[in-house]
Amino acid sequence: MKYFIAALLALLAVSLPDLVAAASDALPPDAAPQPSRLDYPVIAGISARSLAWSMAQMHLFLAAFVLAVPLFSIATEFMGVVTGDDRFDTMAREFMKITMAAYSLTALVGGGLLLTLLVFYPHLMGYLVKVFRGQMLIYALLFGLESITLYLYFYSWDALRRGNRKYYHMSIGLVLNTVGLTLMFVANAWVSFMMSPAGIAPDGAITGTVWEATRNPLWNPLNLHRFLANIAYGGAIVGGYAAYMFLAEKDPVQKAHYDWMGYTSNFIAILGFLPLPFAGYWLMAEIYAYSQQMGITAMGGILAWLFIIQAVLIGTIMLAANYYLWSGLMRTDRGAQYGRYVKYIAVVIVGGFLVWVTPHTLILTTSEIQNLGGTHHKILGPLGIMPAKNTAVNLMLVFTFLSFQMFYRSSREPVVPWAKSANMVVVALYVVGIANIIGAGIYGYITPTVYKVGASVPQVVTTLTIIIGSVIIDVFMLRGAKSEKVHWGRMTERSQYALFVLPVAFTWLMGLMGYIRSSLRTNWHVYTVMKDNSPENYIPTLGDAGNTITGITLAFMAVMVFVFWLSRLGQTRQKNAEISA
Amino acid sequence: MMARKYLVFVLALVIWAGVFYFIDKSIMQAQGLPVGADMMPI
């Protein structure tokens, strides 16, 4: 209980830091600093932006992982308590084991990022400190609390594993997650303030409270988007770990364990991933509402091509996740009967993927425009516009869910007498739902923009209705179902590579999205308030950004290999000791 | 017995169509966009 009070107090302190560190009256309402190009330190020819970019992105990768894993670790732990199945508990502990080694690296890189920003962008940091005042100190305090609860949560695992003590352990986990999420929300406030400043005068003079600056227009959309993405990301990374262990282990029991862990991680990744497009849609809508200029910079200007790469990345993630689910059908003997549907799903997913990568407004050279007879391709053009893309993404989501549902059912044989009829109701739901999604898409074609945007909402709701509707029906239909034996470990080696696609693609995708989000500010540190006059205040080309993102991803992969190796170090030594004894 | 399965299917189709029509209609109305016969602005 006292943890809860502590966490509540911490939350209060974050939202109202003036209570804790009241200094606002002493500050005169100065305008935001406007450093000129010469005010930016040049040190040993280091590219300040590349350094800050790499540090920030690396910190974000590690932090996303470290924040996400405790979230689904505690969920898995809870599953263990509910089902009484000890495997869940073992797996939850293994999730945490990987996290521990990554945690100190997160702090280390975070410190490096802070140092980089203070050295190379002193004016910006000075201004942000003025705006957020005591909140930054509270952030440091929270970081300490995060460390304590994280270590407590992991190292007390075996001591508090059984009986009533388990609930103490889970309470620690709850505090850990509360603190972790608060940390992220606070950091998000600073980042979103730079995009959509609030609580200040047009010249940057601070007029409002810290809470007003925190609660800026893009804060909550960003919070939701990052929260979901973190879960998907954490799941993907742990899945990569499990896949590697699956390939490396020879012992069938261990293999079965890691196959199950890989499956669960993939499930978590997809669970976080499915609602992500909708969160992205909300974020984009809020960006448009905040500033049409900014929205158009993102969707129609220099950055438009980025969304093509994004589509390719998301497409590979979808294909890999689906491929993994299809491979999983062979874990049960019943699974084979679903195998014949796989090819149709594959066609829809690949088709949707192709529609999605079709660019809308092509930035072409003059001669290309003449050859094409316009900026939109005659045949491909219609596939590039919003209704087509919305239809494609919703169909891809529906069919990915279908893959999952098939896998789920493959290990359960319904016993209720009305199973066949219920199944027909589900099939009808899919048929009507898909028709509705396509219908709304066609409607969007023949109507003006306002209607197009309006028509995309029923599509999203339809997708969710299909998912929720069939889950509800399945729950009742499969009540007391005869469960088929699942042969965990009966997986091809090739299927495991799908689990490597996820973390690689996710990491690169996150790097890309970070590039887009930062680029939206164009040449502003704080949009419309504080100009970026540094020598690198321009948006880098796609190729340059791609190189940087690839470099950071490589570095992160190297760190992860080190982290995984570290987490296994303990076991390896023990085995040697047994042999020598 | 088979016939009953398909009867349920057709029935479900009709009911789901009704459900989705209702959903679409209320969403479009909530957004202040025309519904029904007015849906086609051209």
Add this chain to the structure above:
Amino acid sequence: MTFLRVIGFSLALLGFYALYAHTLPQVEPDLSEPEILATEGLDMPGMIALGEGLFTGKGTCTLCHNGMGRAPDTLAMDLAVTFPERLLDANYSGVAAGGDGAQAVESYIRESMLEPSAFVVPGFGKKGTNDAVSPMPVVDAPPIELAPVEINAVIAFLQDRAGLTPTVALPSAADTPEADAPAADEGLVEAPVTDAQSALDKFSCAACHDLEGSGADLGPALGGISMRMSRAGLMEAILDPNAEIATGFDAGLMPDTFGEDMHASELLLIVDYLMALPAPRPSDTPEDEGPASDAIDVIDAYGCAGCHDLEDSGADLGPALNGISARMDREQLITAITNPNATIADGFEADMMPDTFGDDISDAEMILLLDYLMKLPE
């Protein structure tokens, strides 16, 4: 072994993403310093042309004022009808309410740019505000930041479109914004020339356009241009040459940097001079030549000597080509021709030389040209 295979697989995937990023068009960042307009001496047609450029360019008006339904499609509507309607609209109670005539329209437009929410056209308000709040940004605030003289230019442009005589004040010396000059050595602009002939020479117009017998045919002939274009149209064509391309000519050839490099007074000199040019007699038109067969033909066809000092052309917009072999090898020269902005010689500006020669010059022509240039003495 497993480890290596997994790493190899991941690296291959990563490599694919990195390569893919390079296959898409690379949008080069605009590194130029913010444009500082020297508007002193601009007349009203010049203001209207400037306003049109701002409306579609820096002002970013057409981002929303287009056919997409975000904001009224200003350029498509008949402003001569719309403005009087707005002034008399029962819901409009701003500075120009009930007014009439060009002066009232000026007040109305200015108010709509500086206080967009003063009157919101029904259906275009921010969502959920019942058309009380406009989604339009204030144009003199960041990120658009139009200067007062620029706002006047946009008003003049819109008044002109409504068939009214612009009522805004013409720019004076005080309106030319002071250069903040963050990088002191770059801000130097040459003093404007004072007669039309020197202005035409300074920007080497005759190198590409047929002008009083120059016979160049890279761009349309300038003789009798007044019969084909209005004064404002001509200004627009100089400032934004790629907006419209005359049939039979290539886009991207004419530098689009004159808007920054020319003083307004120079632009006016050139335009006045050209508008007065008579149409050429039919016999003046040079007959169409076949593909160039020797190096001199190639040089003439692409107008090299118009900007580079070549033999005795004395042009100095680009580096001298005499003795180029001492400074570049053949490979470097090819790159400099096909991708001129890759490296810029000291003291010269980027984006002046067309970057379309790679597509336009045939291989045979390129060989002729290179052989010739590499042998040129100092």
